[in-house]
Amino acid sequence: MQQQISVITLGVTDLGRSRRFYVEGFGWTPVFENPEVHFYQMNGLVLGTFQKAALEADMNRTGLLRPGAFALAHNVPRQEDVTPLLERLVRAGGTLLRPADAPAHGGFRGYVADPDDHAWEIAWNPAWTIDAQGHVTFRL
């Protein structure tokens, strides 16, 4: 089985508010938008923001809770890129969870929640490589 994730879908309550975080905060551009779902073409996978009720109907499970027990990470090329991006995401509607600092395992990172409480780690990890297409490779 291919070690492959095709889509990450985030349940959201207000697509426009979420769009502002991803477009103004991260500077990303949706590849598709309708009143129920927005898609972003990412590095070998797709990010979706989907009305939470529609996501619950699709997965046949109600009562999805927030904040969920997961985090997404966006790694940046330089340590000095971490804090400005956290600040930009807060200006675009995010909530700072952890100002950037150096974890015991190395690197530099902070956390911000998107407008629907979904956590994003913004990290500089000097060990892992990121190629021009954004493909990230694990290294010790």
Add this chain to the structure above:
Amino acid sequence: MQQQISVITLGVTDLGRSRRFYVEGFGWTPVFENPEVHFYQMNGLVLGTFQKAALEADMNRTGLLRPGAFALAHNVPRQEDVTPLLERLVRAGGTLLRPADAPAHGGFRGYVADPDDHAWEIAWNPAWTIDAQGHVTFRL
């Protein structure tokens, strides 16, 4: 800003139970394992399973809830691959949420929850392309 997700980290309560779902169910191989976190090299990003309490400490936020308002998807090359993979994931400790059927927008998909209630959609989507490296491209 690169349209790039570096890591998806799932909070789990039992790393061994989670490992069984991903290794026996999906057939994936971890690239790194210690008593706190397991990493899998995916298609241009990394999947992590991380002790939930350690994830909470890292993001500086307690009280993460399940099931969270998100889903991950693994797309397969053929419609007939969907149901056997759902069945295999259930045998590896998953819980079926939705048996496979055809949604209004096309294709064929079902949902299974991993042992920590994280939802996976197993989908056949004839419009989107998946290359040999597992890189997935959005298409209408």
